[in-house]
Amino acid sequence: MKIYNLYGYLIVVLYLLACVYSAPARLGPWDGLLIGAAYFIFCWFMGGLYLADVLHLGIAHRSLDYKEWFIKAVTLVNNTFAIYVNPITWVNRHRLHHKNSDHDGDPNKISSDGIWRTLYLCLLPYQCQENLADDEILKSRSVQLVSTPIFAVVAQTANFWLLWKLFGSLKFALVMWFGVRIFGWWINMIQNYWTHTRKFGYRRYDDERDNAMNIGEWLPVTATFSACLQNNHHHYQTLLRLSHDESEYDFGFRTVKFMKSLGLVKATARGELVPPDVPLGALDF
Numbered sequence: 005m006k007i008y009n010l011y012g013y014l015i016v017v018l019y020l021l022a023c024v025y026s027a028p029a030r031l032g033p034w035d036g037l038l039i040g041a042a043y044f045i046f047c048w049f050m051g052g053l054y055l056a057d058v059l060h061l062g063i064a065h066r067s068l069d070y071k072e073w074f075i076k077a078v079t080l081v082n083n084t085f086a087i088y089v090n091p092i093t094w095v096n097r098h099r100l101h102h103k104n105s106d107h108d109g110d111p112n113k114i115s116s117d118g119i120w121r122t123l124y125l126c127l128l129p130y131q132c133q134e135n136l137a138d139d140e141i142l143k144s145r146s147v148q149l150v151s152t153p154i155f156a157v158v159a160q161t162a163n164f165w166l167l168w169k170l171f172g173s174l175k176f177a178l179v180m181w182f183g184v185r186i187f188g189w190w191i192n193m194i195q196n197y198w199t200h201t202r203k204f205g206y207r208r209y210d211d212e213r214d215n216a217m218n219i220g221e222w223l224p225v226t227a228t229f230s231a232c233l234q235n236n237h238h239h240y241q242t243l244l245r246l247s248h249d250e251s252e253y254d255f256g257f258r259t260v261k262f263m264k265s266l267g268l269v270k271a272t273a274r275g276e277l278v279p280p281d282v283p284l285g286a287l288d289f
């Protein structure tokens with residue numbers, strides 16, 4: 005088993021065991037397990053929807069055109085109840101990451117950074133050297149509100165307090181709150197380290213300018229909503245799907261197709277343009 009998968013499965017198993025052992029007596033271990041799993045799935049799903057589907061393909065690359073109220077609702081719900089990620093600084097860092105991939109100016113990681121340095125950079129990235137996030141949607145009142153430090157502190161404190169009061173145990177709340185964020189940290193490492201280090205994953209395109217790799221196994225693809233198909237994505241940044249072959253498992257694309265069926269999103273002209281050397285019969289969107 006690949007080392008990144010081993011870490012991922014270990015975090016999931018240890019998290020669930022910790023939920024069982026820390027569950028308060030009035031709940032018992034099985035309810036503790038169920039509640040822990042539900043919180044985990046909620047935070048993972050909201051995080052994927054918010055970061056990979058909405059911020060990444062909807063705003064940063066403008067490959068997808070979402071209903072404006074939906075972008076605002078997902079941003080508010082994720083950052084209030086799940087793991088906080090500032091939308092404006094994230095979009096800026098992501099654009100700088102594409103502009104300077106693996107080189108000076110990439111806020112996530114430069115080529116020579118190892119695993120420990122990148123782990124630290126997930127929490128405190130390199131300073132952004134320019135501002136590439138001037139989109140109108142990022143200037144809207146709700147996105148501006150979510151992006152304030154006071155919102156970040158109040159929302160994350162409040163959702164911890166809510167877990168604590170809802171289930172009546174400080175220990176159980178600490179396990180769930182930190183456990184889910186450790187899994188989020190692993191997802192961030194899939195994106196910033198394992199798919200940007202040439203000894204992991206595979207490449208479809210031999211791009212010299214970056215170290216982007218594709219990682220295609222079930223856990224990382226599901227966890228990141230397919231954002232770990234980095235070599236595909238860096239090669240054609242505006243294409244709305246990150247799998248470039250029908251054989252590549254693409255969980256994120258399935259979620260976007262489902263949202264399309266609900267009328268929440270449609271493709272932009274640049275998003276649906278399939279370059280001729282992408283081995284897809286059709287976009288299938």
Ligand SMILES: [Zn+2]
Pocket residue numbers: 060064065098102237241
């Ligand atoms: Zn991107």
